[in-house]
Amino acid sequence: MTESGKNDKKLEHHDKTSFISILSSLAAVEGTFNKEEQEFLKKIAREWSIKEEQLEEIFSAAPSEDLTIAEDEEERIDQLAALIGMMMVDGKIFDEEFQFCSMIAKKFGFKKGIVNDIITDILENL
Numbered sequence: 001m002t003e004s005g006k007n008d009k010k011l012e013h014h015d016k017t018s019f020i021s022i023l024s025s026l027a028a029v030e031g032t033f034n035k036e037e038q039e040f041l042k043k044i045a046r047e048w049s050i051k052e053e054q055l056e057e058i059f060s061a062a063p064s065e066d067l068t069i070a071e072d073e074e075e076r077i078d079q080l081a082a083l084i085g086m087m088m089v090d091g092k093i094f095d096e097e098f099q100f101c102s103m104i105a106k107k108f109g110f111k112k113g114i115v116n117d118i119i120t121d122i123l124e125n126l
Helices: 013-028 035-047 052-060 073-088 095-107 114-124
Strands: none
Touching (some): 013 035, 013 052, 013 095, 035 073, 073 095, 073 114, 095 114
16 A cells, blocks of 8 residues: 555546646645655556656646545545645645635545544544
8 A cells, every 4th residue: 555545546647737737736826835845746647657847847837726536435535635645744724725625525425524533533643
């Protein structure tokens, strides 16, 4: 199982780059894109065989909220967990990041409060 989720083989290349773009947008939402966030994205990109050139294009592109929503609920949970991991990777949770994750969770069809639930689970398991 990869850090980005055990179902990553189900994702098509377009879906993977789309999701990396969402992660990149989350990283930039509070105004900075720090080293921890960049390394987190690079690790996921390597796991998904996304070339460094493609990753650089994603980094330099305008922020995106366009996401192909997976039909599989487990895949959506893995993606939301990756988003929350991205939000928490630098040890800070900014309100803008939290709102962004909550917006994506809503698009995925999850109940209100799921982001808090996942954060609590992550913190309890540290």
